[in-house]
Amino acid sequence: MNRKVVLRNNILLGLSLALMVAALYMVFIYVPTEKNMGVVQRIFYFHVPIAWVAFLAFFIVFVSSIMYLWKRDMKWDRYAHASAEVGIIFTTLVLITGSIWAKPVWGIWWTWDARLTASLVLWLIYVAYLLLRNYASEQAQGARIAAVLGIIGFIDVPIVALAINIWRTQHPPALIFEGGLGMPGLFTLLVSIAAFTLLFVVLVSYGIILKNQQEEISHLKDVHSEEGG
Amino acid sequence: MENLGYLFAVYSIIWVFFFSYLFYLYRKQQRLQREIDALKKDIITGKSG
Amino acid sequence: MKGMWFKVFTIFWKDTVAELRTKEIITSVLVFAVLVLVIFSFAFDPEAGTMGLVGPGVLWVSFTFAGVLGLNRIFGVEMENSCLEGLKLCPVERNIIFWGKMASSFTFMLAVEIIITPIFLVLFNLPFFMPRLLLIVMLATAGFASVGTLFSALSMNTKARDILLPILFLPIVVPVIIAGVEATALALEGKSWGDMSVWLQIIVASDIIYFVVATLVFDFVIEE
Numbered sequence: 001m002n003r004k005v006v007l008r009n010n011i012l013l014g015l016s017l018a019l020m021v022a023a024l025y026m027v028f029i030y031v032p033t034e035k036n037m038g039v040v041q042r043i044f045y046f047h048v049p050i051a052w053v054a055f056l057a058f059f060i061v062f063v064s065s066i067m068y069l070w071k072r073d074m075k076w077d078r079y080a081h082a083s084a085e086v087g088i089i090f091t092t093l094v095l096i097t098g099s100i101w102a103k104p105v106w107g108i109w110w111t112w113d114a115r116l117t118a119s120l121v122l123w124l125i126y127v128a129y130l131l132l133r134n135y136a137s138e139q140a141q142g143a144r145i146a147a148v149l150g151i152i153g154f155i156d157v158p159i160v161a162l163a164i165n166i167w168r169t170q171h172p173p174a175l176i177f178e179g180g181l182g183m184p185g186l187f188t189l190l191v192s193i194a195a196f197t198l199l200f201v202v203l204v205s206y207g208i209i210l211k212n213q214q215e216e217i218s219h220l221k222d223v224h225s226e227e228g229g
Numbered sequence: 230m231e232n233l234g235y236l237f238a239v240y241s242i243i244w245v246f247f248f249s250y251l252f253y254l255y256r257k258q259q260r261l262q263r264e265i266d267a268l269k270k271d272i273i274t275g276k277s278g
Numbered sequence: 279m280k281g282m283w284f285k286v287f288t289i290f291w292k293d294t295v296a297e298l299r300t301k302e303i304i305t306s307v308l309v310f311a312v313l314v315l316v317i318f319s320f321a322f323d324p325e326a327g328t329m330g331l332v333g334p335g336v337l338w339v340s341f342t343f344a345g346v347l348g349l350n351r352i353f354g355v356e357m358e359n360s361c362l363e364g365l366k367l368c369p370v371e372r373n374i375i376f377w378g379k380m381a382s383s384f385t386f387m388l389a390v391e392i393i394i395t396p397i398f399l400v401l402f403n404l405p406f407f408m409p410r411l412l413l414i415v416m417l418a419t420a421g422f423a424s425v426g427t428l429f430s431a432l433s434m435n436t437k438a439r440d441i442l443l444p445i446l447f448l449p450i451v452v453p454v455i456i457a458g459v460e461a462t463a464l465a466l467e468g469k470s471w472g473d474m475s476v477w478l479q480i481i482v483a484s485d486i487i488y489f490v491v492a493t494l495v496f497d498f499v500i501e502e
Binding site: 160 | 425442446499501
């Protein structure tokens with residue numbers, strides 16, 4: 001395996017860890033406690049960056065899908081697939097952390113508010129994407145149709161978000177989330193976003209390494225069977 | 230400091246997820262590497278054999 | 279230009295004639311749609327006046343699931359006897375195939391919906407004469423038809439074709455479903471076009487975006 005790639009990934013992982021520790025310090029110690037929600041509000045500094053990364057991951061799936069259909073280089077397909085796998089982890093976490101946050105603040109585990117519902121639909125589109133890849137009959141075709149879904153899915157997300165938003169303002173929930181972040185809050189949020197984004201990059205890189213390995217295995221198997229006869 | 234339990238839950242779930250995933254990646258990478266090495270060996274012995 | 283419309287129409291007509299002979303798609307989809315309505319009446323107490331509230335949702339659930347059934351068949355019929363290969367051999371651009379198939383999807387779904395809607399209105403004691411519903415249904419069905427036809431073609435070559443189509447299709451058309459339900463509810467209450475306008479705009483915007491994107495990517499779906 002490529003020494004340079006391994007080294008780069010190790011550096012990234014170390015950096016990510018360092019940033020994560022910095023973010024943790026800021027979230028737990030630096031930032032003052034919010035008056036309305038109390039300690040629980042700190043979940044915000046995890047929930048929002050994770051949501052941002054979930055969306056970023058899907059954007060990368062979108063771009064990689066277009067690049068794959070354009071250039072037909074399998075590396076774009078690997079980027080898309082790896083990004084989707086990590087993306088669904090982040091999206092699942094958005095739903096879980098959002099739900100846990102909702103319980104003390106609103107008293108219920110789930111609410112059909114705009115953000116959670118839209119996240120749920122995004123999650124379902126990710127699931128559809130990954131299932132589609134599983135059920136494809138053969139590799140190149142799988143890459144192609146997954147790319148199509150990646151493109152349509154991403155373009156659809158803003159429409160879904162808009163529709164759900166209007167839907168929820170027509171039937172306003174009894175519960176409203178108040179914003180208002182001070183400077184320390186903003187700074188903490190940015191650091192946290194950076195930490196999770198870097199983590200995302202690391203995870204996707206490892207995912208791509210794995211796919212390269214799988215590619216090498218199937219290539220070696222072809223060579224092996226040619227010679228074995 | 231009520232509701233600290235929820236904050237703890239969120240935090241630990243996040244870590245569990247990422248740690249598990251990293252562990253899964255690691256294990257899979259080891260397994261794939263073993264398979265690559267085995268295949269390479271087979272090809273070499275196949276050539277000379 | 280005229281030749282293009284003719285080719286699209288030919289593909290549409292082929293499907294229509296085949297369907298008129300066997301009536302295979304329309305009957306099964308119709309029966310299923312009615313069954314969905316009936317089952318839902320057991321889910322909610324029909325007398326309690328809740329029907330005004332849940333009615334639109336029930337109607338659209340029926341349309342959506344029945345629509346998925348029909349969409350499965352749109353390209354499903356092409357897979358038998360390698361008809362899809364035959365279609366691809368024709369000297370037409372892939373777009374034409376897509377538009378022809380989309381026209382078929384749209385027509386079949388609309389036919390089912392036109393029959394189901396009066397049944398629905400009667401079963402749930404809602405005001406019977408509702409021409410505005412027709413426009414809402416037509417607009418939403420156009421959206422279903424474009425994305426649905428694309429995904430029908432897409433899932434046809436996979437291993438789990440029947441179950442994959444709804445998994446792909448349903449999350450994507452959520453905006454159309456939401457807007458359809460909301461607009462239908464407003465229509466049944468007798469509200470004006472102005473009240474419904476935001477929902478209609480969402481449906482129309484979705485329709486346009488789905489149509490454009492689907493047309494652009496259909497080529498990739500059925501290439502070899």
